[in-house]
Amino acid sequence: MNHLFLPELFTQKTIEAMNLAMTTEPGVLLNMVNLTYIVAAILFIFGLKLLGSARTAPRGNMISATGMLLAVGITLLDQQILSYTVLAIGVFLGATIGAVAAYKVRMTGMPEMVALFNGFGGMASLLVGWSEWHFLAGLPIAAMSQPLPFSQSVIALAVLIGGITFTGSLMAFLKLSGRISGRAVVFPGQKLINLAVATVIVGAMVAYVFIGQTGAAYPVFIGLLLLALTLGILGVLPIGGGDMPVVIALLNSLSGLAAAAAGFAIVNTVLIVAGCLVGASGLILTVIMCKAMNRSLGNVLFSGFGSAANSGPKGAVQGEMKPISCQDLYYVLESANRVVFIPGYGMAVAQAQHLVRELGEILEQNGTEICYAIHPVAGRMPGHMNVLLAEADVPYDQLQELAPINAAMEQTDVAVVIGANDVVNPAASDDPASPIYGMPIINAHKAKTVICLKRGQGAGFSGLKNELFFRENTRMYYGDAKSSIQNLVSEFKET
């Protein structure tokens, strides 16, 4: 598939012929290019539409890729392109890196991979904006196709949004891959500093446009660029791991808007349309994720949720956690008629999804009815649990969303919580003082018996004590999720 992206499709001869045709009739090629862009935009729209249903999604992705191929192909005929060597090397290099990364990434590493790709897209838009400014800075005003203030405004936007997307995504990548702490980082005066940076950015944008083409414009532009990069870092710093689904979706939206802004800068409709579609879809996902946590976007972005400072001794929980041994758990599961698995980020970290599926199959053979309860924000990106369980070949009809699973929870003998925490915290429904009060949860506590797989006794990402662990009907099954379930599976196989 990669070779299709290389401009070798268009041999030097065709290009020369095209160029010749163009010099004789300049309008013809331009029309052809723009018409092809329209076709590409249509393919993107159909592609996105088909991505909305499981049956048609693979076709949708192919259609959208075809649109991209068309857009890239026709762009190579652009009159302004002087040298193809650089393009061929660049595309080849990027395509190879992208392809290798796409094939090598493990499904558990998907959130950070998506974040990284996202960041690269944002940076590319920033660079397109910069090179457009570089081009305009040396151009006589009379030779410009658009009014300079307009070009400068949209270039500034492309650089701003692209820069925030780049460093923001890098921060998300670092947090998700565990290279830096995934916790929210807050410090005194943080909001003030962020506000100051944002204000200076607005000032720099105005100054940049106002200065126009004079000598001071370039330094102001570079300053703006650096500030945008800084804001991306500062913005993601106070956001903790459990809020990552929102951040990833939002950054996805921003990468689209950055492309759209770059499209305004170079007056290219396909960039505007495609970028805007992505911006809209990312925003929808962001809103869905926020709703699943019953929090506003502002609260997710600015509250420093899940930081050490924020997680004081709220909701003192009475009682003690009662452990259960592997053998006792075997008896509990063996005699259960209905078991619900509730996976969370802990399952992803332990890479336990295959063993969970194996355990599920064993239980089914034993006559137990099993299903999986999927909370929309379980994990670190939208749909994270679905991807992991699909990788482990869990049948799709066993995955259930919030409403149906909660309706049947009281008829459930055992709820097995695997590395999930906040999404099963009953405080969300009955403790108005809890910071997560109002968040829709999976009502694991309503099952007859609750088994929680947990590595240690510490609190979850939000730093909140989970009352569920202390309940009368809850038993803690300590250990790494993978080896814990491995032990259970062996127990079943031996007997």
Added chain:
Amino acid sequence: MTLTLLLFVFVLAAFLGFELISKVPSQLHTPLMSGSNAISGITIVGALIAAGRADGDTLALILGFSAVVLASINVVGGYLVTNRMLSMFQNKEKGGPS
């Protein structure tokens, strides 16, 4: 005039985008995200033009070339990883008891 037209296109695309994706099952959230992420790599079109016209200007060449590389990673990686994920969903549906 051009500006108004571009803005018009932008606004229409935004509404279209909201209409297209408002109802997506949560199973598809990740593929939708990575698939649309690949589409945002459309900025590769701008990168190609930027790199292609940077004849002799070193800074312009560096900017354009880096943009082409990064956008290509975004596009190719994004589509392939989405494809990989979706084929996982497909296999399962064929093999599953449903």
